[in-house]
Amino acid sequence: MSNKKKRKAARKRRDLKKDFNPIITINEPDECLYVIADFSLPDSNVIRRIMSKRLKATGNVTAVTYTGVVGPDRTCHSKKNVLTMENVPQEKFWMSVRLLEQLYRLRGGTSEIRNYNGLTVREAAERMKMLNSALVWTGDECDRINL
Numbered sequence: 305m306s307n308k309k310k311r312k313a314a315r316k317r318r319d320l321k322k323d324f325n326p327i328i329t330i331n332e333p334d335e336c337l338y339v340i341a342d343f344s345l346p347d348s349n350v351i352r353r354i355m356s357k358r359l360k361a362t363g364n365v366t367a368v369t370y371t372g373v374v375g376p377d378r379t380c381h382s383k384k385n386v387l388t389m390e391n392v393p394q395e396k397f398w399m400s401v402r403l404l405e406q407l408y409r410l411r412g413g414t415s416e417i418r419n420y421n422g423l424t425v426r427e428a429a430e431r432m433k434m435l436n437s438a439l440v441w442t443g444d445e446c447d448r449i450n451l
Contacts, residue, residue, distance in 0.1 A: 327386060328368045330357050330425055337420040337428045338365055339397075343404055345413040349374050352408075354401065358394075358421060365397040366390045 330337055338358040344351040351374050356367035367389045372380035389397065405415045418435075420428040 327370065327383065328355050328357060328366070332424055334361065335359055336422055337425055338367075339401070339417060339419050339421070341401055341404075341415065341417040343408040343413060343415045344374075345408065345411055351380065352404065353380055354404075356389075356397065359391065362391070363394060364391045365394055366392075367397060367400075 335357045338356040339354065340356070341354040342351050343353075350371055352369065352371050354367055354369045356365050358365050368386060369389070370380070370383040370386045372383045375381050389400065401417065405417075408415055418432075420431065423431065
């Protein structure tokens with residue numbers, strides 16, 4: 305009977321990933337969160353966001369870029385124009401970030417680049433919470449709101 309429970313639990317985790325369909329996942333300890341960058345134009349609630357992770361073995365970066373509407377908790381809803389960059393050197397990644405930053409500045413836009421290089425997901429979440437750069441729930445807060 306215990307085997308059935310174990311199989312069901314493993315299946316639920318797979319289903320969870322399929323249900324949520326994340327655009328990027330970080331598998332610790334081999335990977336870490338690298339950079340989250342937001343670019344926006346004045347008088348628009350649409351942003352372009354880059355989320356990236358660094359592979360600890362090679363130092364290369366995998367990133368996802370998308371546009372979406374920002375909610376009050378700074379999460380991006382209705383993600384569109386999803387582009388991926390997989391296993392590229394850090395220099396190439398930073399060239400693309402600088403190019404986007406220059407393009408948005410030419411149009412009077414703003415950019416916010418948050419570097420989490422080398423932090424675990426938990427450490428990055430604590431930093432986001434401390435800097436109020438995202439609405440983050442950790443530990444007991446997740447239990448309290450049934451996450």
